[in-house]
Amino acid sequence: MISKNGLLHRRTVVAELLRDRGDLLVIAGLGAPNWDVTAAGDHPNNFPLWGAMGSAAMIGLGLALAQPKRRVLVITGDGEMLMALGALATIAVQKPGNLTICVVDNERFGETGMQKTHTAHGVDLAGIASAAGFPVSLLVRKPEEVKQLRDLAHSGVGPIFAQVKIDPEALPFVLPPAEGGILKNRFRASVLGEDALYN
Amino acid sequence: MAATAKLSESRGADWANAVFDILSDLDVRQVAIVPDAGHSRLIRLCEDDPRKTVVTLTTEEEGVALLAGAWLGGQKGVLLLQSSGVGNCINMLSLMQTCQLPLLMLVTMRGEWGEFNPWQVPMGQGTQPALEAMGVIVRRADEPHLVAPAVLGAANLAFNTSRPVAVLIGQSVLGAKNFKELAKPR
Numbered sequence: 001m002i003s004k005n006g007l008l009h010r011r012t013v014v015a016e017l018l019r020d021r022g023d024l025l026v027i028a029g030l031g032a033p034n035w036d037v038t039a040a041g042d043h044p045n046n047f048p049l050w051g052a053m054g055s056a057a058m059i060g061l062g063l064a065l066a067q068p069k070r071r072v073l074v075i076t077g078d079g080e081m082l083m084a085l086g087a088l089a090t091i092a093v094q095k096p097g098n099l100t101i102c103v104v105d106n107e108r109f110g111e112t113g114m115q116k117t118h119t120a121h122g123v124d125l126a127g128i129a130s131a132a133g134f135p136v137s138l139l140v141r142k143p144e145e146v147k148q149l150r151d152l153a154h155s156g157v158g159p160i161f162a163q164v165k166i167d168p169e170a171l172p173f174v175l176p177p178a179e180g181g182i183l184k185n186r187f188r189a190s191v192l193g194e195d196a197l198y199n
Numbered sequence: 200m201a202a203t204a205k206l207s208e209s210r211g212a213d214w215a216n217a218v219f220d221i222l223s224d225l226d227v228r229q230v231a232i233v234p235d236a237g238h239s240r241l242i243r244l245c246e247d248d249p250r251k252t253v254v255t256l257t258t259e260e261e262g263v264a265l266l267a268g269a270w271l272g273g274q275k276g277v278l279l280l281q282s283s284g285v286g287n288c289i290n291m292l293s294l295m296q297t298c299q300l301p302l303l304m305l306v307t308m309r310g311e312w313g314e315f316n317p318w319q320v321p322m323g324q325g326t327q328p329a330l331e332a333m334g335v336i337v338r339r340a341d342e343p344h345l346v347a348p349a350v351l352g353a354a355n356l357a358f359n360t361s362r363p364v365a366v367l368i369g370q371s372v373l374g375a376k377n378f379k380e381l382a383k384p385r
Binding site: 058064084089 | 256
């Protein structure tokens with residue numbers, strides 16, 4: 001589970017977070033987190049993003065507010081989260097108990113040439129979330145902590161934030177459907193029932 | 200209270216009440232806001248309604264993403280913003296076009312009729328073309344009695360055909376501010 005750099009492997013982390021996923025709803029941020037979530041198994045309850053950088057956490061909030069009885073897990077990258085730091089303040093104020101934001105942090109802009117992000121220079125996303133008011137904000141480096149995070153995301157009291165340090169490895173892409181209409185309609189039909197298609 | 204501010208408050212009551220009733224009839228549940236004085240009455244009405252969740256944003260594009268999530272979860276929402284905030288939303292609006300998601304934006308205008316602040320003019324004048332460039336259907340309401348019908352039509356268009364629609368509420372409806380009336384004489 002640990003790379004030769006002493007870091008977690010991103011696909012192992014995401015697969016563990018989605019283990020026995022039940023009716024968990026998942027928003028995947030653009031780029032590698034999308035491919036990681038898809039590699040764990042494409043699913044109608046996934047809404048994987050191919051663009052709209054900075055939207056993942058807030059889509060998660062809107063969904064969590066609309067579906068208070070379901071668990072919502074946002075899995076996104078450090079670059080994507082850094083573009084929406086204000087969203088952490090907005091979410092902390094709303095206090096959605098069913099929402100977890102998990103940043104898989106390779107300290108790189110992976111899709112554009114592995115340039116270093118701010119977290120490579122010490123910017124502490126978990127500290128920012130904690131300061132914004134997330135009651136639970138974790139820095140995760142070890143396999144056993146990933147297991148704890150998986151359980152928190154499935155049944156803990158949120159909002160929960162986690163920054164998971166991962167190896168900056170480049171892996172083969174595993175792609176979900178790219179067409180937004182397909183992603184939207186299959187998600188809504190799964191969450192709301194087939195009637196949603198007749199609206 | 201300055202004469203223009205009084206005028207603004209009295210004009211605001213009627214259309215804000217009518218818009219609130221429309222939003223309630225449509226079962227709009229999430230109200231995303233970056234406050235504007237022109238929206239203050241409507242915001243108060245929404246805050247007092249236990250069926251609505253008012254989400255104060257740090258920047259307007261958060262609201263575009265929030266309401267995408269709301270629709271995925273089966274709820275309708277509305278984004279209340281000032282024209283300057285439209286500029287913050289541009290790339291995020293690609294969500295609506297790509298995923299065929301509804302979005303109702305109610306935009307209070309600055310930088311046009313009677314504007315005193317030159318810093319408001321660029322984005323005010325750019326609001327409609329910027330929205331249209333991103334595939335948002337735009338309707339204007341430049342008289343108070345036209346606001347509610349414009350909102351009703353925009354909401355039905357957005358939610359029934361799954362696309363983004365904005366109503367621009369003109370500065371002639373809201374009343375132009377003039378901070379110079381509030382400043383000390385030099």
